[in-house]
Amino acid sequence: MTEEAEEQIAKKLKKEKKAKKEKKSKKGKKHPKKNKRKDRDETTEESHTKKRKAETESGDVIVAATSTKGNFPFPIQYILAPMVGASELPFRLLCRKYGAQTCYTPMMSSTQFASDAQYRKDEFQTTPEDRPLVCHFSANDPTEFTNAAKLVQHKCDAIDLNLGCPQRTAYLGHFGSYLLDPKDRTIICDIVRMASRNVSVPIFCKIRLLNTIQDTIELCEQLRDAGASLIAIHARYRASFERKGAGARDGAAMMDQILKVREALGPDFPLIANGNIPSCIAILYPILCQHSQQQHVTLISHFYCCVQNRTYDDVESNLRFTKSHGIMSAEGILDNPALYLPRHGKDGDKEVQIALPSPPSSLGSESIKLDENQKKSRKLTKKLREIEAIEAKAASGAEMTKDQKSKLATKDGVTESLSLLASSDDKKACKEGDRDASPKTTNIALRDLQSAAEDPTILATEYIDLAKIYPTKMRTIIFHTRRILKTELSDYQLMEECIASKGIEDLRKIVSKVRKYKEDPSSFQFDREKAKEDKEDAKRKLREQGKRKAYEARMMRKAKREGKDDLEFYLRQGAQIPTDEEIMALKKLQKDEQMQKWKAQDHSQHCMAFHLEGCKRDRTCAFLHTDARGLNTFAENDEVAG
Helix, strand or coil: CCCHHHHHHHHHHHHHHHHHHHHHHHHHCCCCCHHHHHHHHHHHHHHHHHHHHHHHHHHCCCCCCCCCCCCCCEEEEEECCCCCCCCCCHHHHHHHHHCCCEEEEEEEEEHHHHHHHHHHHHHHEEECCCCEEEEEEEEECCCHHHHHHHHHHHCCEEEECCCEECCCCHHHHHCCCHHHHHHHHHHHHHHHHHHHCCCCEEEEEEECCCCCCHHHHHHHHHHHHHHHCEEEEEEECCCCCCCCCCCCCCCCCCCCHHHHHHHHHHHCEEEEECCCCCCHHHHHHHHHHHCCCCHHHHHHHHHHHHHCCCCCHHHHHHHHHHHHCCEEECHHHHHCCCCCCHHHHCCCEEEEEEEECCCCCCCCCHHHHHHHHHHHHHHHHHHHHHHHHCCCCCCCCCCHHHHHHHHCHHHHHHHHHHHHHHHHHHHHHHHHHCCCCCCCCEEEEHHHHHHHHHHHHHHHHHHHHHHHHCCCHHHHHHHHHHHCCCCHHHCCCCHHHHHCCCCCHHHHHHHHHHHHHHHCHHHHHCCCHHHHHHHHHHHHHHHHHHHHHHHHHHHHHHHHCCCCCCCCCCHHHHCCEEHHHHHHHHCCCCCHHHHHHHHHCCCCCEEEHHHCCCCCCCCCCCCCCCCEEECCCCCHHHHHHC
């Protein structure tokens, strides 16, 4: 866009703003009280803007929550998003060193967390330096969510309810974004209400957009009134095979809707923006709004696709555009863990405080001592599940037996016993916890951090070092390494070698190769044959995507013909991707047994021949040709999104 065009647009906007102001002024004479209130609101907004500007310059935003939980004095402007298998402790510490303020844990199941000590030990890991920390839970039951929150409240600064997960498992388990329908509104509000009244730290919620902006605003107001201290909005719609373009899972985020929610909730309630917005969108948005809605969506999608880099400028544009209290990054920070570093400014002599690694802590040590409570909790949870099944049966009009009626009568007692057990666990955990442990820190010159941030091999090495200190699944370590070094691994044809790594030392060697090739480009020999194979593999994957879309359309038409309410019914049957272990086991069976096992393992959408001996139909095959999952396979579309 030329400077002359920008100037014309600015003049036009200024003229329209002046006309609106004069119109409001005339109306104000007829309604003096309403006008005073409006003036007061405008003054509040103006002071809020000035305050935000000052906070931005200082680098931190300390927010006072407006819910019943009172204040939560920690910065929320630059946030690492919750990502299954990707926002684990080593990556959180790396991001904190390079500018992230508050970090979320990966999603944890409140059901398993509240009842299974081994699950708590495996899934939750932290250190005194890992603060402020938000523990992120999936839930569809108020008691289970509250019990899980109580167990971890002494090791974190807030608890978050996942209302945004789009994964297939969320649909099957009825949590995440699949709880956003009106029929489940009472449940999610009860979850927030019970937790906010019984947990000592603030309760947050992470949501996705609903079908209309009015529905999204209503949801946010209900969550706020139930006791939520902060709401993060992923500015895309819920997962749907039908939805395409802006707002879809793989389309541009609809950040303008967050702005509308901000205007509806007022300037003081903490609202966090999540989703990618290129800086050009914030500039062009007033122009786009002059077009029709369809043109608006098309133009936003076009400009979104034109921008490849997600930079700190995009972060700041996002903050200004949405008027949010903070930004939550997932995809951008995976590629660049130092995404938020520029918040410290440009003064290289400035001293920045960073954390030093200390021994990890979890709920594992406490959990072992709570073994008896764990057994009791499992039995009670099983009873509660049986009672809920009976309730569901009764709701459908089925007649209950005497035994079922007597079990229903015990529900309050079972629920109370579970709550007491959770409370007992929490008190013991608090005594042995590290709430008061002092974090180990040191100061470092900003220029040293800036220098390291410019070299992806340094960032990757630092992450690998942290992953060795704090044991992490190998597939997660590989995933982060290949995301941080994505460009270099592709340029030097090392991506497949990285994915095939068996241990941390293998990854170190790969990073060393990258460093060597960068320092001495002549030492790298380009393999044309390998490049050809990679190109063919990329074409195959592209064909798979096309076949998948055609299959989805066909199955949805079938569901529609049969009059099913759920148009995605057939898309949920047989969609599970097979694992390497399953393929190896299948090869040992007879052919008739292979097909039975294949369908029983929920793989019927996939081509069995492709995995066993190679599919002769190739491009004409109607089934999916998707690579099996290995131990180190990381399904980004399913695991990172949330």
